[in-house]
Amino acid sequence: MKQDLIAVVGATGKTGRRVLTSLQEQGCQVRALSRTSKIPFDWENRETWKPALTDIHSVYVTYYPDLAVPEAQNDIQAFVDLAQSMGVNHLVLLSGRGEQGAQNAEQVVINSTLEWNIVRASWFMQNFSESFMLEGIQAGQLVLPEHMALEPFIDVDDIADVVVAALTRDELRNQVLEVTGPELLSFAQCVDVTAEMLQRDIQLLTVPIESYLEGAEAQGMPADIAWLINELFVNVLDGRNESTTNTIETILQRPAKTFKDYAQDTAATGVWS
Ligand SMILES: NC(=O)c1ccc[n+]([C@@H]2O[C@H](COP(=O)([O-])OP(=O)(O)OC[C@H]3O[C@@H](n4cnc5c(N)ncnc54)[C@H](OP(=O)(O)O)[C@@H]3O)[C@@H](O)[C@H]2O)c1
Numbered sequence: 017m018k019q020d021l022i023a024v025v026g027a028t029g030k031t032g033r034r035v036l037t038s039l040q041e042q043g044c045q046v047r048a049l050s051r052t053s054k055i056p057f058d059w060e061n062r063e064t065w066k067p068a069l070t071d072i073h074s075v076y077v078t079y080y081p082d083l084a085v086p087e088a089q090n091d092i093q094a095f096v097d098l099a100q101s102m103g104v105n106h107l108v109l110l111s112g113r114g115e116q117g118a119q120n121a122e123q124v125v126i127n128s129t130l131e132w133n134i135v136r137a138s139w140f141m142q143n144f145s146e147s148f149m150l151e152g153i154q155a156g157q158l159v160l161p162e163h164m165a166l167e168p169f170i171d172v173d174d175i176a177d178v179v180v181a182a183l184t185r186d187e188l189r190n191q192v193l194e195v196t197g198p199e200l201l202s203f204a205q206c207v208d209v210t211a212e213m214l215q216r217d218i219q220l221l222t223v224p225i226e227s228y229l230e231g232a233e234a235q236g237m238p239a240d241i242a243w244l245i246n247e248l249f250v251n252v253l254d255g256r257n258e259s260t261t262n263t264i265e266t267i268l269q270r271p272a273k274t275f276k277d278y279a280q281d282t283a284a285t286g287v288w289s
Contacts, residue, residue, distance in 0.1 A: 020044065020073065021045045021072050022044055022045065022072070023049050023068065023075040024036045024047070025076060025078055026049070026078030027053060028048075028053075029050070030140060030146050031110055031172055032048075032050070034172060034175075035076055035180055036048055038177070039180060042184065044183075047068075055068055056068075059091055065095065069098060070102065072099075072104050073106065074106040074107070075106070076110070077095070077109045078110045082244050083112060083115060084112065084117040084118060084248070084252075086117065088117050088118075089124065092125065096124055099128075100130060104130060105131055106130060106131040106183070106189065107128070107130045108134075108135060109125045109132070110175070111134050111135065111137070112136070113137065113138050113194065113196075113252075114252050114256045114257045115247075115248075122136070122192070131189050131190060132190055133182040133192075133193060134193065135175060135179055135182060136193065136194045137175050137194075138170045138197060139168075139169050140169070140172050140175070141170060141171050141172065141197065141273075141275060142171070142278075144282075145288065154289075156217060157218070157221060158203075159221045159231070160220065160228070160249070161223065161250075162222045162223065162249075163203070164253070165257065167203075168197045168198070168200050169197045170197040171197065174197075174264050177268050178193055178267055178268065193267065194261045194263055195261065195263045195264055196263075197272050197273070197275065198260060200260065203220060207220045210288070214283055225246060229245065
């Protein structure tokens with residue numbers, strides 16, 4: 017039934033996978049969407065969007081690769097326009113803190129006629145285990161661009177729980193839910209906690225952004241991801257996000273997960289071995 021069907025865009029990704037599972041466990045009717053889903057959805061092929069949104073009541077949107085990229089605002093505008101014209105009721109957008117591109121996309125959603133939520137998140141802890149920092153941790157040497165700021169890294173499990181609350185609790189509608197982890201940490205502190213948990217040495221090497229990008233591109237990093245790394249390390253990690261929020265406690269009635277808890281749980285999975 018249309019009233020019950022919730023679409024998850026990016027359903028195999030870090031947050032989408034968790035949101036999908038949690039909704040299924042609660043007995044919600046869900047439609048997984050990504051390039052590889054039964055009904056395929058591709059941000060780069062707008063012909064796939066209409067079948068993906070047919071009969072959908074609510075939709076959780078993760079944009080790929082990141083709302084910071086220049087084409088994101090146009091894509092989100094076109095997606096929102098289509099959702100409105102197809103009778104979608106509610107859209108929850110995953111956004112990033114302190115990114116101009118993300119803020120532009122947020123405004124598109126907020127100014128639409130849809131019911132909406134923005135879940136505006138800090139850096140994911142899972143970037144160390146499910147993304148571009150995984151290989152470095154496995155190899156025992158993580159190379160990153162030089163940066164100054166501390167970051168309130170958040171566990172993606174907490175983001176997924178807030179997204180599910182936004183999708184299923186009417187009283188949360190039409191709000192920006194800004195979510196962070198409980199403490200400000202440096203990348204070096206995260207690496208130290210991880211090394212301690214694994215009981216082995218992990219070296220953190222920071223290099224000028226130019227050398228980092230040269231090395232990464234030589235190893236095959238796609239140009240759009242290289243652009244994104246530059247944007248995040250140079251323009252976003254400048255101190256603007258050095259604060260925490262209590263949104264997790266307020267919405268979920270429990271504390272946000274610490275990096276130590278995340279590292280302990282992740283070490284136990286064996287992914288860093
Ligand atoms: N990482 C962070 O620290 C951070 C912090 C704040 C906000 N964010 C936001 O998080 C969002 C990403 O969410 P996520 O981390 O949950 O996802 P993710 O792990 O990056 O997963 C990407 C998902 O998108 C799908 N995908 C890849 N290319 C696609 C395409 N061209 N069209 C349609 N789907 C595509 C993938 O599945 P298939 O391969 O099957 O298509 C997968 O399901 C970004 O918009 C970013 O702004 C990230």
